Amino acid sequence: MPKMLTTCDKLMTHFTVIVTAFLLLHCIGFSPFTPLTLRGVQATPEDEAVGKWAMQFGDELWELAQRMTKSQEIKAKYKEYNARVELKNGTDLIKSITANVGRMFSRKMEAVRCIQQKAEAVNEEFEFNYTYAAENYxxxxxxFSSFEGNPAENLTEGMMEYAWKYLNFTLNPDTHFYNISVDTEHSSVHVPSNIFDGARDVLKTIMWSETLDDVFKQNYQSDPALSWQYFGSDTGILRHYPGLQWQKRGDPENADIYDCRKRSWYIxxxxxxxxxxxxxxxxGSMTGFRNHVAKFTIRSILDTFSNNDFFTIFNYSATVSDIIPCFKDALVQATPENINVFNDAIEEIKPEGYANLSVAYEKAFQLLKKYYIERRCNETSTCNQAIMVVTDGVAGNTTEIFEKYNWGNGENGTMNMNIRIFTYLLGKEVTKVREIQWMACLNRGYYSHVQTLDEVHEEVLRYVDVIATPLVLQNEEHPPTWTHSFTDRTYEPRANDTGTRLMIAVGVPAFDRSYLNENSTKRARLLGVAGTDVPVEDIDKLTLPYKLGVNGYSFVVSNNGYMLLHPDLRPMSKKTGMLNPNYNSIDFTEVEHLYEDLEPRQxxxxxxxxxxxxxxYQSGEFKDxxxxxxxxxxxxxxEEKQDYFFAPLPNTPFSLGIVLPSEYGKTWIKVGEEVLKNKHMKVNIxxxxxxxNWKVHPAWVYCKYHYxxxxxxxxxxxxxxxxxxxxxxxxxxxxxQYEEDVSDRDDNEELNCGRITLDEDAYYCNKELVHLLIFDAKVTNSSYGQWKFANDEERSLIEGFGATLRFVATMSGLTRWQFIYGEVExxxxxxxxxxxxxxxDETWYKSAILQHHQERTESFVYMVKHANDPMEANxxxxxxxxxxFPRDGGKEAPACVVGFQFSHARMMDRFFNITSVDNCNGCIKTCTSDEIECYVIDNxxxxxIAQNVNHTGKFFGEYQGDVMSAMVEKNYFQAIDVFDYQALCRIDVDDSSDAQSLLHPIRLFSIGWRWLVAQLFWQYARVKWWVDGAPFLEYSDEIDDDYEAVPDAFPRQPQRPKDVSDDGKLLFEMKKPDPVYEPCDTRSRLYVLQPNSLEDINDYIxxxxxxxxYLKKIPNTNLLLVVVNVLMPSKGMRLSTEPERIEYDKEFPCYKLNMSFYERRRLEECFTQHPEEEKYTYCGDATALRLDIVNIFMAIFIFLLTRYLRT
Structure with a gap:
């Protein structure tokens, strides 16, 4: 028999319970001395009334949604048809994707190597008869060819005599080549405007390269996905396949300035x-004409740089200074924006004082030495380092500096850095030519004497051949080079298209091996570069986007950390339709926004x-x-958590990564052999x-013909x-599309230029995606038969909300929709x-998945179009x-999203009908009164919904900023700053200020002077055309006659310059200028609901x-009911989610300086030296003065004598 509790024991037990209860209440934030209504335990009548409105509105929306979408019926189908939920293995997935993309890249490189191999062989054996060729070829x-029988309008009267040499073209639009009219039976040749196609070496190149057509066609027939194929010669000609018309005629403003030797793939x-x-x-001597030539020379040099190059510019007179102060003592990457910054800065330089080249050399060598040591150029690999001098003359001797840095043997602190020196001597009346020539010749460089603007282009390009000499001399390896992205010049946007087509290119060098022959001129020469373009979208198609799933994506990063592919890479501004000047150097850190409390650009x-x-170039993963x-x-x-998986793409400078959502991205729906299964069941798929009324994802490949x-x-x-x-x-x-092949393996060195060509009706499919699509179609098919109302109650509900359309979209890219009342065509x-x-990829799909993940409840996401978006319907x-999310084996996976559309006006009417009912005997005014304003806002x-319909789709904080701010303060919403580093900001132009400045005497003098200079240049050019018969110097260099002048039969009139002011506008023209935009950074402060914080809200906030x-969650939705007391005073605060320009303490580009020091990987297989280089190169001339053997011995003698006198 149990022992009875004593009275004392009972009292102690009661006391313990009371104390425990007190402590528990204290711990959870309640005080027994606080009034009950303030503890959140009991709601006020007003709060209950608002809650009833929200509850009723939510219940009606839920009932409407269930009846419209039949979501439970579709969900049950997944179980009925035995859908399996399986885990994704991110590591296996990245291996599979890199193998897919790697096979494609391997085929492109093989095609290019076949072009290179054929070019070298044909050039070496080609016998050329110039006299015969000039008269018959x-x-x-x-x-200049005639297209579809249309005469060649580009031919001038003087050129018509030579029209016979241009064969007629027959072009047809080709689907694979973006419906551009092409000739897939032939290649065609582009010759730069300043090159005469009848010059000896130019004509020879055109002739022998015609045999490349066989390789072009073989490549295309074995891989019909190949884009443009081409061979760019060092003579400037470009043979490209298929043949096409270069540009539309009759457009005088669209001058042809293309030269393949200045393209990134070539250089x-x-x-x-x-x-x-x-x-x-x-x-001080660098004024007037020489100043113009100097700036043009530097611009031309900078045009040859790419993202893999690093550079800086020092201007020197008595002292040396950095043109961009914040780039002091640093080489910066040759991105388009950095190049533009230097080009702009050069325009502001004013010549003064005398020149001290020795001081400039000292600073240049010191800077290059710093990077020489940092990059361990003398230990791990060689480096391509050079100094380029642009001057009108030199004074003094710089031998000491060369001995210290470039000719030393390690004794007494000397170095041998093997830095090349290129010199550009400007002007016709020059002195001490031999000194500046020897600077280049004794330092493995090249000397150029630039006398006119016409010569700049060709003289600048000569440094490319010099730097390429060691590559040619090694004569074994032909390392492929992949470029960063560029825009396709053939792209023509369709209506309402604000995009562009991004391409990358792969190039392989071809060598002129004639220097190995006994009777050759002993000059090592780059024959040219073979290449092909690869659309970036072709990479994206191979990344299995259906398997990455919703809110998952792939991306590609270069060796510089720049993006080739990323869903947030926006080369073209959607708002302005303008190309971002820095689109091909957008860094990884500029598109991936980690959740960190950091300032912009950190x-x-x-x-x-x-x-x-x-x-x-590592493989790995970063999770959560x-x-x-x-x-x-x-x-x-x-705020989301993501898993990153990445791996290198073999034989390229690129790495490929994928992102999977950490929570719902780890599973997917796996189906079986749907084609066979339905065949056996006698079902026609x-x-x-x-x-x-169905669509498939337009960017995904289900099945396609190769051709x-x-x-x-x-x-x-x-x-x-x-x-x-x-x-x-x-x-x-x-x-x-790309079947596995032994020849595609990395360890296979044999070139397969005879790969089996594909049949005309050859096709390829993504088997896994097609099976998934058929399964999704089967699951959703029965639910999208003819619509029938279940009863009058359902009809009344649907008609009351004006619901007219329902839809479903699946992970296989299938979208179905149905009109409830039939469709009027x-x-x-x-x-x-x-x-x-x-x-x-639709916003409503992403939102539905996020809603399920965040709230874990059965709910619908309701959205209206943003106020800035166009209307889709009347x-x-x-x-x-x-x-x-079907469940299987304790796991769930996102399978599809169902939805519907209904009238906003009917929804608004129903809302105000519900909220006009007094639920508490006047304790709170209804939403139809003037004392409160009721809003329905999304997450x-x-x-x-707002009482003013014009507020629909706009940010709540624009009209109730203080309330929005309070909701953030109470943690009902979280404010998140999102930075856009690809934005374009408009520059306001004050028209009145321009008009007034024209009246200023100094302003008028400046304009007049510039006009006079322009006229003098034009008149000079006219005289030069009349005298020379060509728009460039007729070279008398016996060493290299590759670029002969155009004969008198080819006169081309120079275009008279327009009268322009110094800000680039036509004088006295009153036309309103077009908007001007510039790259900038913007900040958008966005907001997201914190649903867990909404519990226990029981009174006015x-x-x-x-x-x-009052704030109430509308059940089973992403919506909130906000009831604001407008009789109370407001601060009038206005918040916005619109992007705002970030103003930095530093000017552009200095606020981006930290990115210049981000980690980068130098490209491999770079040949910078060869022991026989001096035997096979020339280093320039001085007014037809050849650097012969006597000059070489003289230079050596002076060098040794100088060293002897100093000892």
């Missing part, structure tokens, strides 16, 4: 990475470690990285794709239907499926979406300096 000219292949210091003579440790690993995940054109944001030309389809859906029918045939076989009418084709519609604080308000 004909070729396809990209500029990077020939020279690899370079460290260059340019010394600009800024002494990068945290995590992002730099990730960047470093990829730049250094917190990021600012922005979407909907940077207007919505969420095409029956799942009837009607026209697009001749296999055109009006839509991707028509193409899919075609292949679905073929799959039912007995001879159907699955094939991949209107010609050229745009409907839901025309606006929303991208399935998992009236404003609300889009609702809901994510379906990013954009207004869905009162925050100092804010109107009191």
């Amino acid at each position: 004909q070729y396809y000219s990209s500029k 990077e292949t020939a020279t690899c990475s370079k460290d260059i210091v340019i010394l600009l003579d800024n002494s 990068s945290g440790e995590s992002i730099l470690l990730l960047r470093s690993a990829m730049v250094q 990285i917190s990021v600012k995940f922005h979407y909907d054109d940077m207007r919505r944001v969420s 095409s029956d799942y794709f009837t009607g026209d 697009l030309e001749g296999h055109e389809f009006k839509t991707p859906e028509a193409e899919l239907r075609h292949f679905l029918a073929k799959m039912l045939q007995n001879d159907w076989k699955w094939s991949e 209107v010609e050229n009418d745009q409907e839901f499926g025309d606006y929303h084709t991208a399935a998992i 009236e404003l519609m609300v889009t609702a979406s809901h994510a379906i 990013n604080a954009y207004i869905v 009162k925050v100092p300096h804010s109107r009191p308000f």
Whole structure:
């Protein structure tokens, strides 16, 4: 029998319970001395009334959503058809993707090597008869041939005599080549405007390179995905396949200035990475014409640099100074924006004083020495380092400096850095020519005497051949070089298209091996560069986007940390339609926004470690990285965790990475052999794709013919239907675009230039994606039959909200939609499926997945279009979406998103009907009164319903800024700053100030002087054309006659310069200038709901300096009901989510200086020295003075004598 408790024991037990309860209440934030209504335990009548409004509105929306989408029915189908939820292995996935892309890259490199191999062999054996060729040879000219029988309008009257040499073209639009009219039977030749195609070496190159057509066609027939193929010669000619018309005629403003030798694919292949210091003579003699030539020379030099090069410019007179102060004592990367900064700075330099070249050399050598040591050039690899001197003369002897840095043997602190020196002597009346020539010749460089502007282009390009000499002399390896991205010059945007086509190129050097022959001139020469373009979108298609899933993505990073591929890489501004000047040097840290509390342009440790690993060509993974995940054109944001996986792309400077959401990105829906399964069940898979109200993702590859030309389809859906029918045939076989091949392996050195060509009807498919698509079509098919109302109650509910359309989008890229009341066909009418084709990439799809992940409840996301977006229909519609996550084996995966659209006006009416009901006997005014304002806002604080309909789609903080600020303070919303480092900001131009400045006497004198100079240049050019018959110098150099002058039969009139002011505007023209934009950084302060903080809100929310308000979550939605007491005073605060320009303490580009020191990887296989280089090179001339053997011995004698006298 249990012992009875005593009275004392009972009292102690009660006391213990009371104390425990007290402590618990204290711990959770309650005080027994606080009134009950302030503890959040009991709601006030007002709060209950607002809660009833929210509850009723939410319940009706939930019922509407269920009836419209039939989400439970679709979810059940996944279980019925045995959908398997499987884990993704990020490591295996990145291996699979890099193998796909690697095979494609291997084929491109093989094609280019075949061109290079053929070029070297043909050039070596080619026998050339100039007399016969000049009188009889004909070729396809990209500029001067007749196209489709149209006469060659580009030919001047003097050139018509030579029109016979240009063969007629027959061009046809080709689907593969973006519907450009091309000739796939022939290549054609582009000759730069300043090169005469009848010059000996130019004509010879055109003739022997014609045999490359066989290789071009073989490459294309074995890999029909090949883009443009070409061979760029050192003579300046470009043979490209297929043949095409270079540019449209009749456009005098669109002058042809193209020269393949100045393209990045050519120069990077020939020279690899370079460290260059340019010394600009800024002494008093460098005025007038010489000053113009000097600036033009430097601009031309900078045009030859690429992202792999580093440079700086010093201007020197009595002293030496950095042109850009914040770049002091540093080489900066040759990005487009850095080059533009230097070009602008050069324009501001004013010559003065006398020149001290020795001081300039000392500073240049010191700077290059710093990088020579940092990059361990003497230990691990050689470096391409050079000094370029632009001057009108030299005074004094600089031998001591060369002995110290470039000719030393390590004794007495001397070095042998092997820095090349290139000298550009400007002007016709020059002195001490031999001294400046020897500076170049004794330092493995080249001397150029630039007398006119016409000579600048050719003289600048000569340094490329010099730096390429060791590469040519080694005569064994032909290292492929991959460029950073560039825009396709053939791209023509369609209507409403604000994008552009990004390409990368791979080039392989070809060598002129004639120097090895006994009877040759003993000059080692780069024959040219063979290359092909690769559209960046072709890389994206091979990254299995369906398997990465919603909010997952792939990206490609270069050895410099720059982006080739990334969903947030925006080369073209959507707002302005302008190309971002720095689009091909956007850094990894500028597109990946980690969730860190840092100021703009500051990068945290995590992002730099990730960047470093990829730049250094490593494989690895970084998991659970917190990021600012922005979407909907940077207007919505969420804090998310992501997993990064990355690996190098073999034989390229690139690394490929993938991102998977850490939570829901680890699983996916796996299906079986759907084609065979349906065959066995006697089901025609095409029956799942009837009607026209469905789309597939336009950017994904399901099945395609290798040869697009001749296999055109009006839509991707028509193409899919075609292949679905073929799959039912007995001879159907699955094939991949790039099948695995032994010759594609990294360790295979044999070149396969005879690869089997593909049949005209050869095709390829993504088998896994097609099976997934068929499964999704089967799951959703029955739910999208003919619509029938279940009962009158359902009809009344749907009609009451004006719901007209329902849809579903799946992870396989399938989108279906259905009109509830049938569809009225209107010609050229745009409907839901025309606006929303991208399935998992649509904003409503992303939002639904995020909503499911964040709230873990059955809810719908409701959105209206942003106020800045165009209307999709005649009236404003609300889009609702809901994510379906089937479960299997204790795991769930995002399978699809269902949704519907309904009338915003009807939703608004229903809301105000509900909120006009008094639920508490007048304890609170209804939403129809003037004392309160009621809003429905979404989880990013954009207004869905407001009493003023014009506020719909705008940010809530624009109208109730103090309330929005209070919600952030109470942690109901979180404010997240998102930085855009690819923005373009408008520069305000004050028209009145320009007009007034024209009246100033000094201003008028400046304009008049510039006008006079322009006229003198024009008259000079006219005389020169009349005298020389050509727009450039007729070279008398016996060493190199590659660039002969155009004969008198080819007169070309110079274009008279327009009368312009110094700010680039036509004088006295009153036309309003077009908007001017410049690159800038912007900050957008975005907001995201914190749903867990909304619990226990039971009264007016009162925050100092804010109107009191009620806040209620509308159940089963992403919406909030906000009721604001407008009778109370407001601060009138206005918040905005619009991007605002960031003003830095430092000027551009100094605020980006830290990025110049980010980690980069130098390119390998760079040949910078060869022991026999001096035997096979020339280093320039001085007014036809050849550096013969006597001059060489004289230079050596002077050098030894100088050293002897100093000892």
